Amino acid sequence: xxxxxxxxxxxxxxxxxxxxxxxxxxxxxxxxxxxxxxxxxxxxxxxxxxxxxxxxxxxxxxxxxxxx
Numbered sequence: 001x002x003x004x005x006x007x008x009x010x011x012x013x014x015x016x017x018x019x020x021x022x023x024x025x026x027x028x029x030x031x032x033x034x035x036x037x038x039x040x041x042x043x044x045x046x047x048x049x050x051x052x053x054x055x056x057x058x059x060x061x062x063x064x065x066x067x068x
Contacts, residue, residue: 002068011060018053025049 025046033039 003063003066008063011063015056018056022049
């Protein structure tokens with residue numbers, strides 16, 4: 001499927017948002033860990049954020065490869 005520059009820009013924005021979510025979660029976890037808070041659920045959420053980021057990056061690469 002041929003993609004447009006607008007498709008790539010949307011994919012790029014999605015990657016940036018996903019990267020920001022990962023960074024926010026990592027910072028939050030660092031603060032909570034320093035206070036001795038249990039991290040089980042936060043760790044699971046971070047894994048999901050990493051997985052979502054990976055999916056977004058793969059889509060971005062596919063769009064970039066198939067730009068018209």
